[in-house]
Amino acid sequence: MKKKTAWMKGLSKKLVQQILDLEPERVEKIIDRKHKGVYFYIYLPSQSVARGLSICSITEAFNEERGLNKAAGRAVKAALTKKDSEPIRCNFEDFPNSWSKKQIAHLLDFAEFYGKKSKFYKVGTIMASKTEEE
16 A cells, blocks of 8 residues: 655755654644644554644734744654643733734634634644543
């Protein structure tokens, strides 16, 4: 059976090779243009899932390829370190004073939207066992 390669589109050659070196069972990407975000999942043979998330600021134009590479890089980092990292701010108080209320509201809206679908929305890099997902 031929392996699916659609997930490779838009990724740097270096990231593609790093992901292939992990020998994943499956790779999945979700590009959310409405909320300007990208989720990237690497399903590993060790029965764990490495996830990366990238959310675009409202002050920037959404660049799908850049977001995809950030999210994939964070997923690779999770797979290699076997740790969560890079928490996403989830309260108004967590943001720098230089951020506008509109910028903060955009990010919190994204987190709330994905929070309904996943308990992992508060982190940018995640390691989770497949049993935790169910």
